[in-house]
Amino acid sequence: MKKSRPSKMVQCEIVSVDCPQFVVNMKRHANRYETASGEALAKGCYLAVWPAGACRSSYGRELRYYGPHETVAIVRILHISALWLGIVEPVAEEASLRPVSYGHLYCPYAPA
Numbered sequence: 001m002k003k004s005r006p007s008k009m010v011q012c013e014i015v016s017v018d019c020p021q022f023v024v025n026m027k028r029h030a031n032r033y034e035t036a037s038g039e040a041l042a043k044g045c046y047l048a049v050w051p052a053g054a055c056r057s058s059y060g061r062e063l064r065y066y067g068p069h070e071t072v073a074i075v076r077i078l079h080i081s082a083l084w085l086g087i088v089e090p091v092a093e094e095a096s097l098r099p100v101s102y103g104h105l106y107c108p109y110a111p112a
Contacts, residue, residue: 011056012049012088014075017041017068023048023059033059044068045075049088 015023020040022030035041038061046067054062069075082088 010049010052010054010088012047012079012082013056014045014072014079015048015065016045016072017043023065031059033063034061035063035065036061041065042068044070045072047075047078047082049082 013025015025017023021032023033023041023046024030033041044067046065046069048059049064049066050056051062051064066078067075069078079088083090
């Protein structure tokens with residue numbers, strides 16, 4: 001049986017939370033965010049996933065966060081798995097799936 005793919009794929013990004021008001025992306029930009037539940041995210045690392053057709057620069061309620069995780073390495077495994085499964089669309093710098101260093105984003109927090 002042939003798998004059908006959605007016409008518009010979702011995009012994702014690795015982010016960390018150090019304080020309750022902001023998420024920090026891999027380019028080290030801090031962004032105010034909202035969650036669907038209206039609650040603050042716990043400290044840690046997350047895979048942020050935008051729904052199909054959503055504006056990637058917005059960190060609004062439509063965005064879903066998967067975490068918290070202790071390290072960026074764990075989130076990177078989730079990210080690579082989602083790319084290989086075709087769940088998310090690679091952005092330009094990920095198109096070749098070449099190794100990417102996330103070592104500059106320190107995320108020492110354990111899940112609560």
